[in-house]
Amino acid sequence: MSAMGEDTLIPRARSRLPVMCAAGLGFLTLAFAWLLDSDRFSERAGMIAFGLMLERFIYSICLLAEELLFHSRQRYHGRISEIFRACFRGSGILGMCAVFLMLTLGGVSFSEEQWSTHNLMCAGYLLLNSLGVLGPAPVEISEICEAKKMNVAHGLAWSFYIGYLKLVLPDLEEKVREYSSPRERLSSPRLHILLPLNARVPNKPEEEDTNVVFHENLPDLKLDRAGVRKRSYKNSVYKITHNNETFSCVLEYATPLLTLYQMSQESSAGFGERERKQQVLLFYRTLSQILDNSLECRNRYRLILLNDEHTGDPHYLSRELFQHLKQQDGEIFMDPPNEVHPVPEEGPVGNCNGALRATFHEEPMSGNPTLMFSPPQSLRSEPVETTDYFNQSNTVKRN
Known part of the structure; x- marks a missing residue:
């Protein structure tokens, strides 16, 4: 969850309350007519x-x-x-x-x-x-479009997932590992996807906040895609400075929001500012549901919804990113090269300064049982439940 509180902002799916109310009132009026x-x-x-x-x-x-x-x-x-x-x-x-x-x-x-x-x-x-x-009333049209997945946001969310995220996220861990071997370690291995409510996506995050600075790109992912040989997919690493602290993470804006914004600038699209904001929120909700149900992408991304009412704060973006990175501090431990740690999916063993650590000793068999952990394996070959909620619940049980 973002620091701005999406629960009070993201619209819920509509329920069957109007139908139930109409049916109840219908039976009441029938009973009244029968009495008359x-x-x-x-x-x-x-x-x-x-x-x-x-x-x-x-x-x-x-x-x-x-x-x-x-x-x-x-x-x-x-x-x-x-x-x-x-x-x-x-x-x-x-x-x-x-x-x-x-x-x-x-x-x-x-x-x-x-x-x-x-x-x-x-x-x-x-x-x-x-x-x-x-x-039909506007709310009825909206309900039909949402129920039938007919909104612009639904198509853009599925296109963003199938055409990009489903390809990039499963290999992101390997790309981060290649990047971290000769260089410094990233503060988070996840892809941080920014979604501004006003759908105004700058070409460079530095244009929004000077405390967010481009560092370099991760190794390219090249795939044969739709007739294009070795199409290149890139992700960029940015350094975020806040309160004299510096963090680094993989960061980008959700490119489909550019389409929503440009549609709102075309009169022929019939797409106003209010409709654009609703589509951005629906895009966020749809994309969250898609990624939550994807085992290949789970725990490899972070959706960050940015409020567009932060005028006068030139460092709003770095502050939001800082809060998200601090939330992840202690959730994920990046294994350094040539070291083997227990698999996080099996449950944390210890927590020292917010990082998961474990020490193994070769001891003869005794009456005191010990836990054995297997080395890390790829999620793509054997999907495993790795949600933060799952890890936190395991920690509570073991404590």
């Missing part, structure tokens, strides 16, 4: 239900006309059955037929007055719907 006129309740309820479904059926015919005349070949390849499924709800048609049969078999006849009433109801529904009065 219990003798003709069934007949009147059937008539109204038939009229409501008839209205929707007639509007679906209007949708069918558009799809048949202009989109049958391009969207449905001339398949009439697919066009009908796209325009009509099978449950609505069956329900309308069932209600009509029940009314007819029950001896209920449709008088001219009742047909006139249904005619007026259909006319009112079609006119109001064409004017947008009965259209």
Whole structure:
């Protein structure tokens, strides 16, 4: 979790509360209507239900006309059955037929007055719907887009994961090890991904904060990708200075936020500042869920959501990074070259000055049992649960 408290900022997935409230109020109004006129309740309820479904059926015919005349070949390849499924709800048609049969078999006849009433109801529904009065509310559209994963943020998050993070993060540990062998050790082996709420991504972090300085790049990762031979993927190491302390870590901005920002600058995209911020938050939530479910990427990244209300603080970025790095202090111990330490996944053995350490002694077998640890193995060959929560719970149990 970031130091700025994402729980109060990231929108939660919407629940089924509106549906439950609507169903509850519907049953209450039905009960009230039955108390007012219990003798003709069934007949009147059937008539109204038939009229409501008839209205929707007639509007679906209007949708069918558009799809048949202009989109049958391009969207449905001339398949009439697919066009009908796209325009009509099978449950609505069956329900309308069932209600009509029940009314007819029950001896209920449709008088001219009742047909006139249904005619007026259909006319009112079609006119109001064409004017947008009965259209879905913005919150309903948002709920549908989130439920169907149709937002811009969903596509960008999956593209960022599949096209970049899933390739880079599994090999990041090896790249950090290659970097640390001849040089100094990094303060954290994770990739720190910055996500500013305003989606304004600078080309260089130094433009935002002079205390964040580029140091050098990690060894390149080269892969054959989409027809490009030996495509190069790079990660940069930055030095962060705060309160006369210097830290180093792998740092970069989430590049898909550039797309969100540039879309908001194009009038044809219909993407305002408010929508952009909502998409950034949704991008963060979606990317967090994707990475949390990825064993190859787990514990190899750190998402940092940056508030855009820090005007007047020229060192906001270094302060946020400092807090994140201090949170990780003691969570991860970078093994120096030619030394073997117990695997962190098996649970910490000791904690000395925030680093996990263990000492092994060759002793003959005695009555006192000792714990044996295997040397480190790659997570890519044998995925192992390595979450911080898992390690912390093990520590509590062992203490």
